[in-house]
Amino acid sequence: EAGVAQSPRYKIIEKRQSVAFWCNPISGHATLYWYQQILGQGPKLLIQFQNNGVVDDSQLPKDRFSAERLKGVDSTLKIQPAKLEDSAVYLCASSLVGTVYEQYFGPGTRLTVT
């Protein structure tokens, strides 16, 4: 089965610019997660979707970050405007709904803000 797909893999932008990341989860996975992983730290959950509804966005900096999953499949995460401290790897993960909890991670997008 195909894994979680993300694009782009790398992105370099200047501060105050905007950027968007795309994620395609594993087919049939209703739950989708976006994580931010700063170098040397564990992943931090930004937002969790179940189908096209938001389950948790308590750690999403809503003044600059937004995410959507309009049709319950693909998702985009946007940062506008970017700050230096947003430099990180943005990981997308997906999982089934039910009693199988394993989250499968995509390869991530490495963002550098200069």
Place this chain on the structure above:
Amino acid sequence: GENVEQHPSTLSVQEGDSAVIKCTYSDSASNYFPWYKQELGKRPQLIIDIRSNVGEKKDQRIAVTLNKTAKHFSLHITETQPEDSAVYFCAASYNNNDMRFGAGTRLTVKP
């Protein structure tokens, strides 16, 4: 919200020795505790997980123990090999929602 602390931050062992990584969590409602392995520049991969209705789970050289009363859980790797070298993350959640990760442990297995 949940807070997960992980120790040690770095661990160096000799090949063949055992390695133990410990995590504590704050939310007594948490009931799902996975462990992820992340090699340099790669994605995190689940290596073992445990739910709050059991105290221990084992898979070949890897085991996880959970103490709900003390709110801590541990990863045990026996007969370590150089390919076990990586960063290991613990995490805690309620039914896989609002997953919170520890800061990670960099394990080095010296041949």
